[in-house]
Amino acid sequence: MKEEQLKAYVEKRDLTKSPEPKGKLNESIEGNIFVIQKHNASNLHYDVRLEMDGVLKSWAVPKGPSTDPSVKRLAIETEDHPIEYADFEGIIPEGNYGAGEVIVWDKGTFDHQTYQDDEQVPIKQAYEDGKIVVFLHGEKLQGAYAFILMNKDDSEWLLIKEDDEKADARRNPVSTEQQSVMSDTTIDGLSNKKS
Ligand code: MN
Numbered sequence: 001m002k003e004e005q006l007k008a009y010v011e012k013r014d015l016t017k018s019p020e021p022k023g024k025l026n027e028s029i030e031g032n033i034f035v036i037q038k039h040n041a042s043n044l045h046y047d048v049r050l051e052m053d054g055v056l057k058s059w060a061v062p063k064g065p066s067t068d069p070s071v072k073r074l075a076i077e078t079e080d081h082p083i084e085y086a087d088f089e090g091i092i093p094e095g096n097y098g099a100g101e102v103i104v105w106d107k108g109t110f111d112h113q114t115y116q117d118d119e120q121v122p123i124k125q126a127y128e129d130g131k132i133v134v135f136l137h138g139e140k141l142q143g144a145y146a147f148i149l150m151n152k153d154d155s156e157w158l159l160i161k162e163d164d165e166k167a168d169a170r171r172n173p174v175s176t177e178q179q180s181v182m183s184d185t186t187i188d189g190l191s192n193k194k195s
Contacts, residue, residue: 005054006023006055006080008079009023009081009082013096014096017093017095018093019090019091020085020090020092022082031109032051032112033049033051033056033083033109034048034049034051034108034109034110034134034136034138035049035086035106036065036104037089037102037103038064038103038178038187039060039098039100040100040191041098041099042099044062044187045060045062045064046060046062046063046064046065046174047059047061048061048065048075048159049081049085049086050110050132051086052123052124053124054083055080055081055082055083056081056082056083058079059075059076059077059078060075060076061074061159062074062076064174065145065173066172067141067169068167068171069162069163069169070169071160072159072160074158075157075159076154076156077156086107088102089102089103089180089183089190090102091190091191101187101190103180103182103185103187103190104183105178105180105181106140107138107139107181107182108138108139110134110136110137111134111137112126112132112134113133113134113144114126114133115133116129130149130157131146131147131148133147134147138181140173141173143161143162144161144164144166145162146160146162148160
């Protein structure tokens with residue numbers, strides 16, 4: 001039940017005080033949005049979200065995604081977010097959960113590509129099994145990425161670029177492409193608007 005899935009999202013926030021989406025449910029056909037939000041909370045991180053089963057499955061990636069297949073990035077699973085969160089960009093006010101600036105750093109669709117013994121497994125099963133492969137069609141990130149569950153108790157996964165034609169060890173979009181794909185603003189640009 002999706003009300004249950006978004007319970008943690010709603011409980012963590014005072015949505016009368018934060019401009020974040022209210023968490024209404026999306027009952028439309030299963031989609032395949034992905035979004036990466038750069039979030040300047042107490043610790044800067046990148047929230048990587050994949051649409052799955054009517055919500056956005058979410059991971060906080062402290063160092064952000066890499067385009068280099070030899071790099072493994074820690075991805076800590078966080079609470080499911082409502083689908084409309086994919087368009088959220090703004091400032092979560094002081095005193096609220098996750099206070100700080102949020103920009104849509106990358107967004108697009110993904111193709112689910114998790115295989116086991118040459119058979120594609122359903123994405124929900126891939127998630128339960130702790131290995132999800134998605135092919136991203138973003139503005140900054142393209143190609144296949146794997147999410148690998150390391151430690152279920154601590155919700156720790158690794159996010160790794162698969163070695164395909166979009167892999168590029170020389171690119172470092174986290175540092176060279178800092179602007180929002182929605183508005184062209186940056187975290188600094190948003191925070192300058194604050195006062
Ligand atoms: Mn966050």
